[in-house]
Amino acid sequence: MKVIGIVGSPRKNGNTNILVQQVLEGAAEAGAETRNFFLNEMNYRGCQGCGYCKSHDKCKLEDDLVELFDELASADGVVFGSPIYFGQFTGQMRLFIDRCYSLINADFSPRLPAGKKAVIIGTQGAPDAAAFKGVYEEFGGQISNFMRMDVKDTIVGIGYHAPGEVKGDSEIMERAKNAGLNLFK
Secondary structure (H helix, E strand, O other): OEEEEEEOOOOOOOHHHHHHHHHHHHHHHOOOEEEEEEHHHOOOOOOOOOOHHHHOOOOOOOOOHHHHHHHHHHOOEEEEEEEEEOOEEOHHHHHHHHHHHHHEOOOOOEOOOOOOEEEEEEEEOOOOOOOOHHHHHHHHHHHHHHHOOEEEEEEEEEOOOOOOHHHHOHHHHHHHHHHHHOOOO
């Protein structure tokens, strides 16, 4: 089994990345090979709307997402992580999501093999747990419909501002670890 993390936070030591790492650690303990992609350190552009991917089996852009898409295709599980900035996922994650348009055919059928397991990780400074519920639900629906992924869990760290602050919440840290341990159960 292979599980990859895709982190849309610009903070490598931030709460989102910490929670993604917890899920990956749990998956590794369960026997999975893991790898984490930190979008902020990658060189890529957003979708150009050129349509190339609808007549070819890949995106026309040759950048750092080529390797990530190869890993995504061969992974059995994916941990998507992004903080909420101004009511939505970060720009880094949005650019990645837009480029996932190249992972569907012209008839909107998915190109990725069905049945991959997914965990969605989010963090937000807002103390209201329901403040951005729609963002997570929409994204879960997109990866379920367009990528045929089985979303096993959505974990959201609420009210965190300082990088690393989530480490003090043993409950959410354990939940993230268990999400990785139980990803394929």
